[in-house]
Amino acid sequence: DGGITQSPKYLFRKEGQNVTLSCEQNLNHDAMYWYRQDPGQGLRLIYYSQIVNDFQKGDIAEGYSVSREKKESFPLTVTSAQKNPTAFYLCASRETSTYNEQFFGPGTRLTVL
Amino acid sequence: EDKVVQSPLSLVVHEGDTVTLNCSYEVTNFRSLLWYKQEKKAPTFLFMLTSSGIEKKSGRLSSILDKKELSSILNITATQTGDSAIYLCAVEEARDDKIIFGKGTRLHILP
Numbered sequence: 001d002g003g004i005t006q007s008p009k010y011l012f013r014k015e016g017q018n019v020t021l022s023c024e025q026n027l028n029h030d031a032m033y034w035y036r037q038d039p040g041q042g043l044r045l046i047y048y049s050q051i052v053n054d055f056q057k058g059d060i061a062e063g064y065s066v067s068r069e070k071k072e073s074f075p076l077t078v079t080s081a082q083k084n085p086t087a088f089y090l091c092a093s094r095e096t097s098t099y100n101e102q103f104f105g106p107g108t109r110l111t112v113l
Numbered sequence: 114e115d116k117v118v119q120s121p122l123s124l125v126v127h128e129g130d131t132v133t134l135n136c137s138y139e140v141t142n143f144r145s146l147l148w149y150k151q152e153k154k155a156p157t158f159l160f161m162l163t164s165s166g167i168e169k170k171s172g173r174l175s176s177i178l179d180k181k182e183l184s185s186i187l188n189i190t191a192t193q194t195g196d197s198a199i200y201l202c203a204v205e206e207a208r209d210d211k212i213i214f215g216k217g218t219r220l221h222i223l224p
Binding site for chain 1: 119122144145147154155156157158161201203205209210211212213214215216217
């Protein structure tokens, strides 16, 4: 049963705390992406990775960090430097050899209290 | 700066109507344009367009790309309440493989 999983589904954190969102895929895709979605804002690219041990900043990378130590995993850390972290976070992956569409995970809703 | 602009941002129609959603883009090295439907959580793929003037069709949905005008339209005929969703347009930039999304069009179909 191939796909992308994200955990947790809902996450609450206090101001000033770092938090890590998990994204795992078993589709054997090379590229993985993190997006943030706010009401009326569509999807904004945070970070993306085309290959293991390499990643690039997207349009809104400030206050976030990522790692890509394994092909199937691309965790996103929301740091205390992120001024307004409450949002819906979506992870996606795709096969770069064929440049087909992205597949999305179910998302994590982060709320900062 | 690369960008994708969708219009309208919001649309309300009655069941049975036909709707046209628009997407325009400014991208340095265009590779493809993609349409997604988002109902509750994860967006689901609708179409990928790479060639100008070739219509892609799936049931009541169709889409076409105009590379000269840097735009695409998504048509939905005989709309149903199940078509209510956010429709997202995305463009892939070939130089660094970035995929940039527009803000989406929120479509609501009234019974």
